[in-house]
Amino acid sequence: MEQVIQLEKVNKWYDDFHVLKDIDLSVQRGQKIVVCGPSGSGKSTMIRCINRLEAHQKGHIVVHNTELTNDLKNIDMIRKNVGMVFQQFNLFPHLSVIDNISLAPIWVKKMPKKEAEDIAMSYLEKVKIPEQAQKFPGQLSGGQQQRVAIARSLAMNPDIMLFDEPTSALDPEMIKEVLDVMIQLAEEGMTMLVVTHEMGFAKTVADQMIFMDEGKIVEQATPDEFFNNPKSDRTKLFLSQILNH
């Protein structure tokens, strides 16, 4: 198996608040990893470090054999191969759906407009809303917006996808349509790192579960072991709280 992401003793501080403490993580090509944990545990910060939306201060992050440093060239290269989906969608409200998706292929990959729009349409079909192509983000439901955001990321043809609580801002009814798209993506072999509390999704998709608390990885295990036989007491407490309601 080819290793695509490696975190080695990664540390990060916000002023004197220690957010990430000696994080070690290794992701193989095609692996799906679900990260969970209480709020403030550093899960979002960790995946945001992987495409340098946040800078770590100690340790090493290597993506595709390229180490993330202040080197802008490296950052650009890594961002081209790593897609990201946000909790708040972050679609560009002044652009139509199809322009949202074709923007990066046109300006970053310097693709002809026609070709970029064809690609955008194909991804819109994949997330099952091709009929919304000419609408603006403000005219779509939350679930549709998040699917557009996924299509926008995929249009850059990344080989790793990061999901930062992609369903947390959605109404319960819309969660499924987004998760369905993510499951389909997983089945196609995409390398995925997902921060989520959707445990049903985790059981279906994850190869590995990671539980974080207070900036540390407390437990890492297969879903089977994680849900049925968690080792640490903190994990047991967390699972009992989110599963028994």
Next chain:
Amino acid sequence: MQTNFLRKIIFDEKSRSLLIQTLVIGLFALFIYLIAQQTAYNLEKRGISSGFDFLNLSAGYDISIRLIPFTSEDTHFRAYFVGLLNTLMIAVCGCFLATIIGFLVGVIRLSSNWLFRNIAYVYVEFTRNVPVLLQIILYYSILLHLPKIKQAIEIFDGFFLTNRGFFSPSPIFKEGFSLVLWSFLIAIIASILIKKILKKKQEQTGQQYPIFLINSALIIFTPILVYYIMGRPLEFDAPVLKGFNFKGGMVIRPEFLGMLFGLSIYTAAFISETVRSGIIAVSKGQREASQALGLKNNLVMRLIVIPQALRVIIPPLTSQYLNLTKNSSLGIAIGYADLVHGFGGISLNQTGRAIEIMLMVMLTYLTISLTISLFMNIYNKSVQFKGNA
């Protein structure tokens, strides 16, 4: 039946609001009518004549700053136009300069450079908290304390700074210069076409072209080339000191410069705050999403941040343009010959037609302001989002 009808009028939501509105409009019309009638009666009783016939009388005063020829023999009506053009000139130049300074300072206020950021901060807090009238007088006084004509500071060959204004050579157009102007015009049209063609080419091939650079070069160098081909059909008449004043050349008066600096530096402080808030108002998530897609910082600014910031910037920017335009009436304080100073001041004193003149001046400002609003609103509509984002 009767009571039912009355009841319906008073308690039905629609008919009641219609009733109230009709009453209010009626009372307001009556009020205006009474005032107009009373005023006409008072004027007649005191033997003050009214009407607009004075417009055709000779004005009897000179206007130093003018865009169209004017002598003291010309009519008050022509004086009105001289003033109007001066008001428009200061408003247009002021808005233009204020926008440039405002955008620059607004961006600098967000810069990561501590020194620049704080200089901009001090500038904004100082200028927007001191009355604009005082600032206009300050800049005017500074300009008046420049050296006298005899000791004029020569900045370049033929350019002089004096307490009577900024003297510079005036261009004399000779035969063939119109070709240079035409070539300039053609270059502009060509650049628009080139932009379209290159945009289309980008859409087809994906290749990005430095459109702005190509077109700037085209627009700048074409007229220069034609100018040399035509054997330099342009001469300059440099101002020369003769006796107590400069002869020849042209001059920008200190009154105009004082107004321009005062108004634009003052208004730019407000515009910079508007620009800053507009840029801040674009959520951090927008920038993060663009970066995650691999867009470089200048593209993030150009394609994502600025189009969204404009949406927030335009409405308050309109107010600032309106403020600047109306504040230009402060020209009366330093003798800038705008609408209020000449027509609204001297003509009024000479003819005594205060009501007519003030009405004309007010309606003129109203028209200018509404025109600015109209165009800014059209522009504003084009930058708003669709849907409820």
